[in-house]
Amino acid sequence: MPNRILVTGATGYIASRLIPRLLERGYAVRCLARNPDRLQGRPWARHVEIVQGDVTRPETLPAAMHNITAAYYLIHSMASGRDYYQRDLQAANNFACAAREARIEHIIYLGGLANPQAAIAPHMRSRILTGEYLRTCGIPVTEFRAGVIVGPGSISFEMIRFLCEHLPVLPGPHWLNNRSQPIAIQNVLDYLLAALENPATRGGTYEIGGPQVLTYAALLQKYASLRGLRRPLITLPGIPVGFMAWWVDKLTPVPAVIAYPLIEGLMSDSLVYDDSARRLFPDIDLLNYEQAVDAALSHLTPAFVEPVWSDSPGVDRQLKHEGFFIDHRSLQVRASPSAVFKTLMGLGGARGWLFLNGLWQARGWLDSFLGGPGLRGRPASENLQAGDVLDYYRVELVQPDRHLRLYSQLKSPGEGWMEWKIQPQQGGCVLSQNVYFAPRGLAGCLYWYALTPLHLWVFHGLIKAIAHRAETQPDK
Numbered sequence: 001m002p003n004r005i006l007v008t009g010a011t012g013y014i015a016s017r018l019i020p021r022l023l024e025r026g027y028a029v030r031c032l033a034r035n036p037d038r039l040q041g042r043p044w045a046r047h048v049e050i051v052q053g054d055v056t057r058p059e060t061l062p063a064a065m066h067n068i069t070a071a072y073y074l075i076h077s078m079a080s081g082r083d084y085y086q087r088d089l090q091a092a093n094n095f096a097c098a099a100r101e102a103r104i105e106h107i108i109y110l111g112g113l114a115n116p117q118a119a120i121a122p123h124m125r126s127r128i129l130t131g132e133y134l135r136t137c138g139i140p141v142t143e144f145r146a147g148v149i150v151g152p153g154s155i156s157f158e159m160i161r162f163l164c165e166h167l168p169v170l171p172g173p174h175w176l177n178n179r180s181q182p183i184a185i186q187n188v189l190d191y192l193l194a195a196l197e198n199p200a201t202r203g204g205t206y207e208i209g210g211p212q213v214l215t216y217a218a219l220l221q222k223y224a225s226l227r228g229l230r231r232p233l234i235t236l237p238g239i240p241v242g243f244m245a246w247w248v249d250k251l252t253p254v255p256a257v258i259a260y261p262l263i264e265g266l267m268s269d270s271l272v273y274d275d276s277a278r279r280l281f282p283d284i285d286l287l288n289y290e291q292a293v294d295a296a297l298s299h300l301t302p303a304f305v306e307p308v309w310s311d312s313p314g315v316d317r318q319l320k321h322e323g324f325f326i327d328h329r330s331l332q333v334r335a336s337p338s339a340v341f342k343t344l345m346g347l348g349g350a351r352g353w354l355f356l357n358g359l360w361q362a363r364g365w366l367d368s369f370l371g372g373p374g375l376r377g378r379p380a381s382e383n384l385q386a387g388d389v390l391d392y393y394r395v396e397l398v399q400p401d402r403h404l405r406l407y408s409q410l411k412s413p414g415e416g417w418m419e420w421k422i423q424p425q426q427g428g429c430v431l432s433q434n435v436y437f438a439p440r441g442l443a444g445c446l447y448w449y450a451l452t453p454l455h456l457w458v459f460h461g462l463i464k465a466i467a468h469r470a471e472t473q474p475d476k
Helices: 013-024 058-065 084-101 122-134 155-166 185-197 216-226 241-251 256-265 276-280 289-297 337-345 357-369 441-472
Strands: 004-007 028-033 049-052 070-073 106-112 141-146 170-172 205-208 233-235 316-321 324-333 393-399 403-408 414-425 428-439
Touching (some): 004 013, 013 028, 013 185, 049 058, 058 084, 084 106, 106 122, 106 185, 141 185, 170 216, 185 205, 185 289, 216 233, 216 289, 241 256, 316 441, 324 441, 337 403, 337 414, 337 441, 393 414, 414 441, 428 441
Parallel strands (some): 004 028, 004 070, 070 106, 106 141, 141 205
Antiparallel strands (some): 324 428, 393 403
16 A cells, blocks of 8 residues: 555545545545645544645645655646646646656546547647646556536536526527536546556556436436426527626636636537446446436535635635535634533523524514424523524534534525534634525525625624623633
8 A cells, every 4th residue: 555645636626525535545645735724624634744835836846745655636727717728738747747756656637538539628638638748757647537527516516506506497508418428426536546556557548437428408407307496408509608607607606717618618528438447447336427416415414515615713705615505704712612612502592692683583483474483492401412492493413612503494495504613722712603505496596695685794793792702701
């Protein structure tokens, strides 16, 4: 077993799912990240070595590669703008040269699935050429080429998810009828791990996909069907790619600068023509598209969300992520974790919600009118436990002095949660507050957008009021 594995792109989607599986297998993992602070909220961060570095700056790579046997290259530069193509190739060349100097034995690379002999989008051509550039310095490179990856947090899947949730009719260009072979994130990770542990496959290039060939239109409509949504699709000629990327930016977590090249990539088929991966990795049990979507939807709960925000004090963010609208806030509290947790334990019921309590009560009365549970009070005990009723919430998770999560049972077109996390710090602690809402269809999206101005006011005031109460109450 290799001594230490280097994982690049550690803040990215694939790496953040791969790292826990490497740790489960007993590997020592070193992560390369341009901004290590973005990893501080990841549950696996304390179990890995994190090195700051950038593949576009060759001088930062030797330290990251010291005493590394094998490396995963999981990087792209699409977010950098129109010059991403050249940046991708230069970065791959930098990495390959540094790996040769560090005597790394094996590079494993995940690229894009397209026919290199056909006319393909620049993004897909860049992915294929990146593999070639990684080979220029003579190190064996095992390359996997994948198309649409299905899993919570995948750029492709989140585009599908949020477009289907927002749009009652799905407009698109005629090339939505092009074909793909979507693959579950679980299977992508299976291949990446198998390459590390199967020397016989080292140095090969493998096309990987799921067992079904589906059009891009079918991917959208099958997702909608599994969510219980009816989403007719209409094809419209001549829609500019820039216009589509703008809409994707507004409705999904994918920014226009990344959506543009991804949409261009849909203009050609993304299919497996060489089945050598199936022959050389026979133990991998491929999920079909419906199974992959079901698995992703089963993770539509905060317990499985990979945090992509910083818990540094004073950071407030509103974002779309892994099927959720999220309101994230954090601040420094000049009180002990136990004092903050005591304040959280006292929320709700006759004690109220510390900020604009009348609004919380009005929402409970409205919920009762709509047939929901409304305001049900709270247990007499000072300490909440999982399963307890707390007004129109149910307590889902309690970790003393660390974590409280509530599940909303309000009548609404979606599912909601509210949670607080406490991190000890010299002179007090950092309190983070996350509100999650998973919309169901257009009604759920409109519900969240309509309430956003009120949410910004209420959630900001709530975390401030919790901090103030913790700082002023006796800590006993």
